[in-house]
Amino acid sequence: MAKNPFKEFYPVPSVDELIDIAFGRSAKKSASIPSRFNSVLRAKRGEVNRIKNVSVTIIERIINIIQSVPNLDVLHPFYQELSHLLVDKDKLKQSLGRLNGIIPVLQKLLSSQIREINKSESSNRCGVLRRQYYARVASILKEQKSTLEYLEEARRKLKTIPVIDTEMPAIVIAGYPNVGKSSLVRLISTAKPKIREYPFTTKEIIIGLYKKSDDMKVFQLIDTPGILDRPMSVRNEIEKQAILALRTISNIIVFMFDPTATSGYPIDSQISLFNEILHEFIEQVNVPYLMVINKMDLATAEEIDYLKANLPIDENEKNYVITNAKDGVNMDSLIESIMRLIKKHDLFHLDLSKFEK
Ligand SMILES: Nc1nc2c(ncn2[C@@H]2O[C@H](COP(=O)(O)OP(=O)(O)OP(=O)(O)O)[C@@H](O)[C@H]2O)c(=O)[nH]1
Ligand SMILES: [Mg+2]
Structure with a gap:
């Protein structure tokens, strides 16, 4: 840290x-x-x-x-x-x-x-x-x-401000409640996630580290329950400020979708939150992003197709991954996609050659 x-x-x-x-x-x-x-x-x-x-x-x-x-x-x-x-x-x-x-x-x-x-x-x-x-x-x-x-x-x-590592690429996870964000962080964090509360709310940020080996930190995953999971219109000033703060450390945004009805949030609401985050983080501060379509074990082909048709999917760029964060399916391709973005954007000029497979 x-x-x-x-x-x-x-x-x-x-x-x-x-x-x-x-x-x-x-x-x-x-x-x-x-x-x-x-x-x-x-x-x-x-x-x-x-x-x-x-x-x-x-x-x-x-x-x-x-x-x-x-x-x-x-x-x-x-x-x-x-x-x-x-x-x-x-x-x-x-x-x-x-x-x-x-x-x-x-x-x-x-x-x-x-x-x-x-x-x-x-x-x-x-x-x-x-x-x-x-x-x-x-x-x-x-x-x-x-x-x-x-x-x-x-x-x-x-002293209550959560401490983050400002020298390591930070991957911020966004998406509606219940879509599988925490499951994902737990799955691909190789270090035990740390939980820290934001000082002014009961909300917390959870920081997981993805490492290739014990002495090699690669990136940190930041799960932000209650902060990047709702439309802007229902946020108070404090939450907006938290978003401003998050913007300064986000090197990559991973936006997670649940294409099924199991999370309880309609897919159109998820898409519109994605567009807001796109606006807040991506258009304004140019943060690279990745879309994760989760719960592939439950989703029907129609549900996945509908979602894809409404997202800025780019097959050449491979800017999305379809996953199952419950059983850990396609986690390798997710990590690969994150690493590709880290390399492409030369985040913090890390020497990435040592992370090559
Ligand atoms: N079947 C299935 N269940 C999943 C998958 N990913 C997550 N879940 C389940 O969905 C529920 C919610 O997952 P979480 O990881 O807690 O979701 P979250 O986005 O962190 O939710 P909040 O913290 O409430 O915002 C849990 O019961 C998970 O086991 C998946 O790919 N397939
Ligand atoms: Mg969670």
């Missing part, structure tokens, strides 16, 4: 946690003042060290948080499309800006407090100044409460 762009977006601490982190470490690190110094000097050194440690610890941590937030603008469009739905990109940027903005404030506070400590004439005063510094730092951090909360909320949402 390609890298998960949100993996290193680590949990964002709450204000209280951040305060604990900063003041916790400083307490441990204050013991190494040479004993030859007199007590005021020792107090000054000690307190300066402590507040420096607090400052370094917090600033390090803040930089760490900022750096762990992925830059949405440079992600693969698949993640960009989905993240639009989950987080407000501008608000995320503003939050990072606000957090970043306290670094110079903390630095300035540190230098001025060091000056004050160095000027002081008693150990007691040094302690007072150190405590004053702690209180100021705490109040600067407390102002970041909602910013930190927002970042953590954004992180949790982004």
Whole structure:
């Protein structure tokens, strides 16, 4: 699997946690003042060290948080499309800006407090100044409460985006419910399909891998229950957005038909959904496609002929395959057709010679 762009977006601490982190470490690190110094000097050194440690610890941590937030603008469009739905990109940027903005404030506070400590004439005063510094730092951090909360909320949402391998040809399966899509994915996936939910719906995408051998990934099959199985007119905005996202990763569309009545969807509805997908994916973004006429064991010759007569069948191009996804009939020709398209369209410039039979 390609890298998960949100993996290193680590949990964002709450204000209280951040305060604990900063003041916790400083307490441990204050013991190494040479004993030859007199007590005021020792107090000054000690307190300066402590507040420096607090400052370094917090600033390090803040930089760490900022750096762990992925830059949405440079992600693969698949993640960009989905993240639009989950987080407000501008608000995320503003939050990072606000957090970043306290670094110079903390630095300035540190230098001025060091000056004050160095000027002081008693150990007691040094302690007072150190405590004053702690209180100021705490109040600067407390102002970041909602910013930190927002970042953590954004992180949790982004983490739910399904991870796909953007470097491997992705074959997206479309077609009405019950036509045999999942059966197909199960049959030709050589790796156990992974199931991931779309973050904003209860819908999930299922990613199966077709490999020739264990170390050789060839393509990924993506089954999208509830997303590419209905007319556009009945979709809500969220589902339309999911389709936009899918478009960015689809290298090939496999559209599956059930020419019999067993799936419960009339063949004309299936044809019209196919035409919509043709429009969405193929005409607009030029995705190569393959038609699969499934349930050949149940279909009559008339049913198959009717379907073929209404589809852009091209016998020379062999842009269709007739299958039985229950018993695994004609799976080899399906894989061959997919491989032919991968080669023809030079998808991701994979070195396909090693996949030749
Ligand atoms: N006879 C026969 N049954 C099939 C064939 N392909 C799939 N089926 C059966 O059809 C039913 C639906 O298959 P699924 O693979 O779940 O279909 P699907 O398109 O994934 O359905 P949804 O997930 O609901 O969209 C199952 O009972 C399968 O066993 C086939 O070629 N022949
Ligand atoms: Mg299914």
